Amino acid sequence: MPRTVLEAEAIQDELRPLLDLTGPGPRDPARIAGVDVAYDGDRLAAAVTVLDGTTLEVVEEVAVHGRVAFDYVPGLLAFRELPALLDALDRLSALPDLVVCDGYGLAHPRRFGLACHLGVLTGLPAIGVGKTAFVGTYDEPGPERGSWSDLRLDGDVVGRVLRTRDGVKPVFVSAGHRVDLDTACHNVLNLTLRYRLPETTRAADRLSRRMLTENCRPGLMGSERHDEMG
DNA sequence: GCGACAG
DNA sequence: ATCTTGTCGC
Numbered sequence: 001m002p003r004t005v006l007e008a009e010a011i012q013d014e015l016r017p018l019l020d021l022t023g024p025g026p027r028d029p030a031r032i033a034g035v036d037v038a039y040d041g042d043r044l045a046a047a048v049t050v051l052d053g054t055t056l057e058v059v060e061e062v063a064v065h066g067r068v069a070f071d072y073v074p075g076l077l078a079f080r081e082l083p084a085l086l087d088a089l090d091r092l093s094a095l096p097d098l099v100v101c102d103g104y105g106l107a108h109p110r111r112f113g114l115a116c117h118l119g120v121l122t123g124l125p126a127i128g129v130g131k132t133a134f135v136g137t138y139d140e141p142g143p144e145r146g147s148w149s150d151l152r153l154d155g156d157v158v159g160r161v162l163r164t165r166d167g168v169k170p171v172f173v174s175a176g177h178r179v180d181l182d183t184a185c186h187n188v189l190n191l192t193l194r195y196r197l198p199e200t201t202r203a204a205d206r207l208s209r210r211m212l213t214e215n216c217r218p219g220l221m222g223s224e225r226h227d228e229m230g
Numbered sequence: 231g232c233g234a235c236a237g
Numbered sequence: 238a239t240c241t242t243g244t245c246g247c
Contacts (some may be wrong), residue, residue, distance in 0.1 A: 108236085
């Protein structure tokens with residue numbers, strides 16, 4: 001774990017060459033994971049929620065407790081959230097086919113946002129879905145669900161501003177690892193049949209908050225249902 | 231130089 | 238991220 005901004009940025013530059021940007025990535029993933037982290041002072045809870053790619057039903061979920069080990073610095077979000085997220089991902093019974101991150105991927109000052117970092121470290125296909133603008137310029141996409149516009153940074157298209165619901169504020173989609181932008185947006189639209197944000201993100205957000213609030217066994221919480229027989 | 235800045 | 242009431246709308 002880096003201890004300074006400079007160290008962290010160096011790590012990003014070091015890992016960036018490991019990115020797999022040769023598309024297209026999973027168009028019909030069977031298991032899609034959503035990840036999110038909730039905070040309370042220096043306490044945090046990281047959650048991973050896996051949905052069935054077809055029914056969008058939650059098929060597995062894991063949440064873990066942790067401590068903030070890196071202050072939030074724009075551009076270095078991964079160092080704050082990744083340790084706990086990797087911990088939670090390790091506890092899944094089966095690997096997901098796609099991970100939807102809360103934040104950015106290639107749309108990043110050094111082209112290595114949370115979704116890229118998580119993807120490289122786990123080897124899993126990953127994409128980023130941000131709720132607000134971070135980097136880049138763009139034109140407002142059309143008002144209907146499905147319309148989008150390029151998110152550009154220094155002349156490169158680094159992501160897409162995608163309208164997931166009619167007349168509702170768009171989200172910022174970018175590729176992370178082993179998924180191209182088209183496939184990323186395709187998946188995001190499949191995950192937003194009812195709300196602006198992907199069901200994966202919503203489920204992970206709820207779980208992480210619950211983990212923080214409830215007095216559960218320090219360590220974990222999840223769908224490792226302890227068969228309560230008898 | 232100053233302000234903005236994922237979560 | 239988090240602090241926070243009411244309010245407009247389906």
